[in-house]
Amino acid sequence: MRTTIFYASKYGTTRLIAQEIGELLSTHDQVTLLDVADCKQWPVTDDGFNKAERYVLGVPVYAGKPLRNMQRFCDRYASELEKKPLFLFVCGMERLPEKQQQEMEAAFPENLRSVAHHVAFLGGALQWKKMNFVERLILAKITGKKGDQDLVSHRNIKKFAEVMVGAQPKSSVTPENSGTDESSGTPGTGS
Numbered sequence: 569m570r571t572t573i574f575y576a577s578k579y580g581t582t583r584l585i586a587q588e589i590g591e592l593l594s595t596h597d598q599v600t601l602l603d604v605a606d607c608k609q610w611p612v613t614d615d616g617f618n619k620a621e622r623y624v625l626g627v628p629v630y631a632g633k634p635l636r637n638m639q640r641f642c643d644r645y646a647s648e649l650e651k652k653p654l655f656l657f658v659c660g661m662e663r664l665p666e667k668q669q670q671e672m673e674a675a676f677p678e679n680l681r682s683v684a685h686h687v688a689f690l691g692g693a694l695q696w697k698k699m700n701f702v703e704r705l706i707l708a709k710i711t712g713k714k715g716d717q718d719l720v721s722h723r724n725i726k727k728f729a730e731v732m733v734g735a736q737p738k739s740s741v742t743p744e745n746s747g748t749d750e751s752s753g754t755p756g757t758g759s
């Protein structure tokens with residue numbers, strides 16, 4: 569299957585998560601990774617056709633909101649994105665499940681969430697040296713800590729990729745991966 573992963577990332581963590589998902593899918597899928605900051609138009613291949621059979625969208629949350637360029641991308645290309653199976657993930661440092669849920673709702677518009685096969689919160693990381701002064705102040709106040717922090721959930725990333733593998737038509741799934749019970753492809757929320 570051909571999967572295109574669109575991501576937005578300010579400091580690189582969401583890009584790394586997108587890459588990790590891409591690597592986990594790569595035994596089953598032909599994966600293309602695209603930063604929405606580079607998508608000035610809806611991406612098409614050299615021969616003028618978009619051959620992706622499904623899409624992944626990934627975005628980090630800043631002060632409760634998704635990065636603007638992903639918001640704009642979703643608004644601009646909703647009609648294209650809705651045409652194919654869609655999988656959404658959110659990147660952030662929030663630990664409380666109910667707040668993660670709120671952030672997932674804020675991260676993507678309702679029209680995309682309602683058709684998505686899966687929505688998951690995959691954690692995040694703070695790279696202290698890359699952050700500006702104001703960001704450091706805010707984060708030190710919120711988390712009570714200074715310095716790098718890594719809450720990326722590799723377990724949830726693996727689950728996310730397993731859901732995607734399970735959601736493929738049976739003919740394109742290898743036998744050893746066909747038995748996952750998270751494979752229903754029904755709309756849902758990861759934890």
Ligand SMILES: Cc1cc2nc3c(=O)[nH]c(=O)nc-3n(C[C@H](O)[C@H](O)[C@H](O)COP(=O)(O)O)c2cc1C
Nearest residue numbers: 577578579580581582628631632660661662692693
């Ligand atoms: C100034 C600032 C505000 C943030 N606000 C939130 C927030 O409201 N909720 C959350 O879950 N994570 C928040 N984060 C954490 C980021 O979502 C996390 O660092 C993420 O991994 C960043 O992804 P990126 O490196 O791809 O931009 C914040 C980080 C910074 C620096």
